[in-house]
Amino acid sequence: MTLLVDVRHRLGSFAVDVSFRSESGVTALFGRSGSGKTSVMRIIAGLDRPDDGRIELDGDVLVDTKKRILVPKHRRRFGYVFQEARLFPHLSVRQNLNYGRWFAPKAERRENFDRILDLLGIEHLLERRPAKLSGGEKQRVAIGRALLSSPRMLLMDEPLAALDDARKAELLPYLERLRDDADIPIIYVSHSVAEVARLASRIVLMNNGRVEAVGEAGQILGHPSIAVAVDRRETGALLEGRLHAYDSDQRLASIMLKSAQLVVPLAEELPTGRPVRLHIPARDVMLATARPEHISALNILPGTVVTLMSGTDGMCDVEVDCGGDTIQARLTEVSVRRLDILPGKHVFAVIKTVALRL
Numbered sequence: 001m002t003l004l005v006d007v008r009h010r011l012g013s014f015a016v017d018v019s020f021r022s023e024s025g026v027t028a029l030f031g032r033s034g035s036g037k038t039s040v041m042r043i044i045a046g047l048d049r050p051d052d053g054r055i056e057l058d059g060d061v062l063v064d065t066k067k068r069i070l071v072p073k074h075r076r077r078f079g080y081v082f083q084e085a086r087l088f089p090h091l092s093v094r095q096n097l098n099y100g101r102w103f104a105p106k107a108e109r110r111e112n113f114d115r116i117l118d119l120l121g122i123e124h125l126l127e128r129r130p131a132k133l134s135g136g137e138k139q140r141v142a143i144g145r146a147l148l149s150s151p152r153m154l155l156m157d158e159p160l161a162a163l164d165d166a167r168k169a170e171l172l173p174y175l176e177r178l179r180d181d182a183d184i185p186i187i188y189v190s191h192s193v194a195e196v197a198r199l200a201s202r203i204v205l206m207n208n209g210r211v212e213a214v215g216e217a218g219q220i221l222g223h224p225s226i227a228v229a230v231d232r233r234e235t236g237a238l239l240e241g242r243l244h245a246y247d248s249d250q251r252l253a254s255i256m257l258k259s260a261q262l263v264v265p266l267a268e269e270l271p272t273g274r275p276v277r278l279h280i281p282a283r284d285v286m287l288a289t290a291r292p293e294h295i296s297a298l299n300i301l302p303g304t305v306v307t308l309m310s311g312t313d314g315m316c317d318v319e320v321d322c323g324g325d326t327i328q329a330r331l332t333e334v335s336v337r338r339l340d341i342l343p344g345k346h347v348f349a350v351i352k353t354v355a356l357r358l
């Protein structure tokens, strides 16, 4: 699946001018509040007509202002999930789900009801009314309803924003399953680095109505331009690995990276071999020039300094290659000078275990 977006649109004093391509998997529209994410999503959805531009999905032209083509919203066959679930309160979960199914063209009304119930873990909720569901359960039903319309693409606008942290944590694994098993491309609007780090395959970084950068999630989250979207405190490296082992007594998982291993807190066991992602904020990484001893940190990785990027705040971000994975550490300029940190120097990256979360 390839979505091509190249549009310009004025909203009062705010101007949207974006151009990007999105492939399958989850493409996150990521940026600060007011950067224009929802405005772009509305144009893709067909809720707003852009002043100028083109949108194309797999060669199918949805918008071409020059040729006066504007495929209406209901013909675009997209599924939508918003911040709030917007379920019909007077209908049961089963009836809400069937409502979604009704929108699928008959020829494409795939018999995937059971598969979707299983994917989202909602089979036990079928006879309940929305008022008797938690926020996370409501969102799972809303996602199920969207999927049952056999959409060509799923548009999700901050689907976790209205949930508390516990419910967010509960819903995230379902969104991961959706990404990995449902075989449907997703455009996901978010301003949360934790969500995007966990879910996005690609990131379209938005700033003031424009695209600041586009690329693989790890590449964008580790790039200095990410500062337009997140506070510097949150920036860091995104690493991919596999669950190697789980210690249920200590509730610690061991994650195999390219060649290094990390220990990460994990409340519930996951199958070994499962791919996982870890976002390691640079502020939670220290550097030492000799292997530290008598230290509480469980994660001490040998590596080689690759680059140094000085900020304007007396801090310096140091990239360290640890056996093929690049980790970022934020140090004061004073420490950089004191330890004589330079490209090529051998160091040990010390990562606080409790800062890591799967």
Ligand SMILES: Nc1ncnc2c1ncn2[C@@H]1O[C@H](COP(=O)(O)OP(=O)(O)OP(=O)(O)O)[C@@H](O)[C@H]1O
Pocket: 011, 012, 013, 014, 031, 032, 033, 034, 035, 036, 037, 038, 039, 040, 191
């Ligand atoms: N219909 C409109 N008329 C005028 N200005 C608008 C209109 N819709 C949005 N805006 C402005 O456009 C800018 C971008 O808004 P948008 O909702 O797209 O941002 P966002 O990145 O999705 O933000 P948030 O994360 O807060 O939802 C904001 O300054 C907003 O006030």
